[in-house]
Amino acid sequence: MSTEVEKAQKAKPGGDTIFGKIIRKEVPSTILYEDDEVLAFKDINPEAPIHFLVIPKKCITALSNSDEQDQAVLGKLLLTANNVAKAQGLSDGYRIVINNGRHGCQSVYHLHLHVLGGRQLGWPPGTSGTFLHTLLGKFGYFK
Secondary structure: OOOOOHHHHHHHOOOOOHHHHHOOOOOOOEEEEOOOOOOEOOOOOOOOOOEEEEEEEEEEEEHHOHHHHHHHHHHHHHHHHHHHHOOOOOOOOEEEOOOOOOOOOOOOOOOOOOOOEEEOOOOOOOOOOOOOHHHHHHHOOOO
């Protein structure tokens, strides 16, 4: 199985993406919120007890490819992330991550926000903060 870094190294911008297929309901997903501009759904490979994505329905390939015309939808992505996080019970906090470009580990070229929570997250990102979290993660506890 490829790591996220390997997936990002192989990913190419342009063309249809899995997110386009989710928007069009061509592939199944667990939708948490949807309106005319944005969609929030559970990540199929969660990295935390609660892990969902928020995407614009308009395909913006990467944050670095957004412009002034995207200002309203960019703000709406953050507000939607916050509202869905509240609905998911993330009252103790959560992390929002945007991977941008190959070196940023972006593996799907459709802008998306990862929202992660439901446990104490480590710092820097990618660390668990405790041995117990590392051990539980290795045994699939957070999946």
